[in-house]
Amino acid sequence: MMDSLVFFIISAVVIAGAVGVVMAERIFHAVLALALALLGVAAVFVTLGAEFLAVIQVLVYAGGVVVLFLFATMLTKSDLQLKRPPRGDELAPVSAVIFAIVALFYVASSGFASLGERASVIGSVGSVGGLIFNPQAYVIPFELVGLLLLAAMVGAIFLAKKEAAK
Amino acid sequence: MSVGEQYITIALFVIVGAIFPVLTIFVASLLRKPRTPEPQKYLTYECSVLPFGPAWVQHNVEYYMYALLFVIFDVETVFLYPWAMTYRSFGLFATVEVIIFIAVLALGLAYAWKKGALEWMRGWR
Numbered sequence: 001m002m003d004s005l006v007f008f009i010i011s012a013v014v015i016a017g018a019v020g021v022v023m024a025e026r027i028f029h030a031v032l033a034l035a036l037a038l039l040g041v042a043a044v045f046v047t048l049g050a051e052f053l054a055v056i057q058v059l060v061y062a063g064g065v066v067v068l069f070l071f072a073t074m075l076t077k078s079d080l081q082l083k084r085p086p087r088g089d090e091l092a093p094v095s096a097v098i099f100a101i102v103a104l105f106y107v108a109s110s111g112f113a114s115l116g117e118r119a120s121v122i123g124s125v126g127s128v129g130g131l132i133f134n135p136q137a138y139v140i141p142f143e144l145v146g147l148l149l150l151a152a153m154v155g156a157i158f159l160a161k162k163e164a165a166k
Numbered sequence: 167m168s169v170g171e172q173y174i175t176i177a178l179f180v181i182v183g184a185i186f187p188v189l190t191i192f193v194a195s196l197l198r199k200p201r202t203p204e205p206q207k208y209l210t211y212e213c214s215v216l217p218f219g220p221a222w223v224q225h226n227v228e229y230y231m232y233a234l235l236f237v238i239f240d241v242e243t244v245f246l247y248p249w250a251m252t253y254r255s256f257g258l259f260a261t262v263e264v265i266i267f268i269a270v271l272a273l274g275l276a277y278a279w280k281k282g283a284l285e286w287m288r289g290w291r
Binding site for chain 1: 173177222224227229230231232233234235236237238240241242243244245247248249251252255256259260263266267270271273274277278281283
């Protein structure tokens with residue numbers, strides 16, 4: 001009972017943030033609403049017992065990615081008069097409803113088993129580390145993540161350098 | 167309640183933090199009557215200097231480069247933490263893995279350094 005109440009409150013905050021992202025008139029407000037939604041997702045992780053994921057969510061998404069978005073926004077020569085253009089797309093709510101129904105059916109039919117109390121064990125730092133550094137488990141993907149980060153870093157610097165040279 | 171009891175403190179903190187600014191602004195609006203609007207009152211307060219220009223100035227690309235590198239090494243830190251927690255059970259093997267991981271990312275840092283992404287306000291080489 002208490003759990004579902006907490007879940008519904010947090011979900012309301014996340015949805016409010018998500019709606020704020022698409023409805024905000026100024027792009028800066030949209031980024032702030034995105035931060036709210038991402039923090040709410042971190043709270044959902046906490047209620048599921050996945051505290052490590054919650055910390056990652058705050059550290060990387062709410063902390064890092066949102067800061068990156070803010071800097072990228074401030075790079076633009078956006079004047080204060082910039083407003084979202086009026087839209088005539090009536091299809092948007094329809095497609096959103098269809099997507100929600102499909103997602104709901106998928107979740108309902110997939111039969112996700114509730115982890116219950118085991119979630120805090122599976123999602124703990126120790127067990128995640130045990131999977132990453134276990135030679136039989138995810139060592140190679142872990143190193144590939146390093147290569148992926150390297151590629152992302154080099155690519156972004158290359159593109160930004162080309163842009164700045166203009 | 168499967169949620170840890172210690173999170174009640176954080177939840178209270180968030181709730182109080184959300185209510186506090188709203189409440190103070192509401193109380194201030196009660197206190198500042200009578201209401202006599204004047205154009206000077208709506209100026210942005212800036213230490214006795216008249217504000218000029220928009221608050222939105224275009225930032226330099228250096229800020230973006232720093233944010234970008236921050237995100238990358240943020241993710242690196244996320245991976246170092248589980249390694250520190252499981253160091254005792256995996257020992258040398260995991261340490262070698264992490265050293266390779268850090269070395270790969272150090273290559274990226276060296277590239278950024280060489281390209282002058284860490285230089286401040288000096289343009290690009």
